[in-house]
Amino acid sequence: MTYLLVAVTITIVVIGLAWRGLGTDNGDGGTPAPPRPRPRPTRPTAPDDDPDFLGEIDRRLRGEDKSS
Numbered sequence: 001m002t003y004l005l006v007a008v009t010i011t012i013v014v015i016g017l018a019w020r021g022l023g024t025d026n027g028d029g030g031t032p033a034p035p036r037p038r039p040r041p042t043r044p045t046a047p048d049d050d051p052d053f054l055g056e057i058d059r060r061l062r063g064e065d066k067s068s
Helices: 002-022 050-063
Strands: none
Touching: none
16 A cells, blocks of 8 residues: 555656646746747849859850950
8 A cells, every 4th residue: 555655646746747847937937938930941042143144154164255
């Protein structure tokens, strides 16, 4: 009978501590913490699509660059 009483007491203490630990307490007496804002996804940076720049790159790749 003593073992049963000890087991029930330990079970109650463990459940009580778990219950207390699962709360959303931010340490000021029981007020729930505000939800954290979700981070905004970063947008990928698009390549430079300036026609003059792309034409210059195309000329350099084809070997039509006069400056080098």
